[in-house]
Amino acid sequence: ILKWVLNQQLVHGFLERESLSAEQAAQLATMLKKIDFSFFKWSLIACATWNPGVRYQSAQAPFPIFEIQGEKDPIIPFSNESEVVTLSGAKHLIQYSHSREVNQWLEQITHNG
Numbered sequence: 001i002l003k004w005v006l007n008q009q010l011v012h013g014f015l016e017r018e019s020l021s022a023e024q025a026a027q028l029a030t031m032l033k034k035i036d037f038s039f040f041k042w043s044l045i046a047c048a049t050w051n052p053g054v055r056y057q058s059a060q061a062p063f064p065i066f067e068i069q070g071e072k073d074p075i076i077p078f079s080n081e082s083e084v085v086t087l088s089g090a091k092h093l094i095q096y097s098h099s100r101e102v103n104q105w106l107e108q109i110t111h112n113g
Contacts (some may be wrong), residue, residue, distance in 0.1 A: 004107055013094070014028060014093060015028075015052060017074065017091060017092075018091050018092065018093045018096065018097055020093070020097075021066065021098055024093075024096045028093075028096075033059070034035065047075055047076060057069075066085070066086075066109055067083070067084045067088065068084070068085040068086075068094065069084060069085070069087070069090075069094070070085055070086070070087050070090030070091045070093075070094050070097075070098070070107060071086050071087060071088050071089060071090055072089060072090065072091050073090070073092045074091065074092060075092045076092070085105055087101055087102075
């Protein structure tokens with residue numbers, strides 16, 4: 001049942017909300033077919049308990065943690081903190097809708113630290 005929900009309902013819901021192209025919807029469907037359910041369960045809990053006022057920095061991580069989000073993300077609440085990079089007009093699937101901006105941001109942080 002969970003696989004059907006992921007493959008049918010989530011893809012169609014994101015297709016409508018995020019204005020995905022047919023190619024992007026096919027990529028999302030392929031990704032969801034290969035999903036690790038323990039990771040998916042963790043991500044659902046993380047989204048449900050997300051606190052935008054907390055700066056997430058793991059003591060165990062030997063690297064900095066950065067946060068980028070869509071301004072209109074219906075899943076993870078918007079945060080206007082200065083350290084959070086916010087993409088104007090973006091929703092949840094920023095890797096599809098704002099791929100150029102996400103890639104530019106990734107290049108910047110990997111080159112500048």
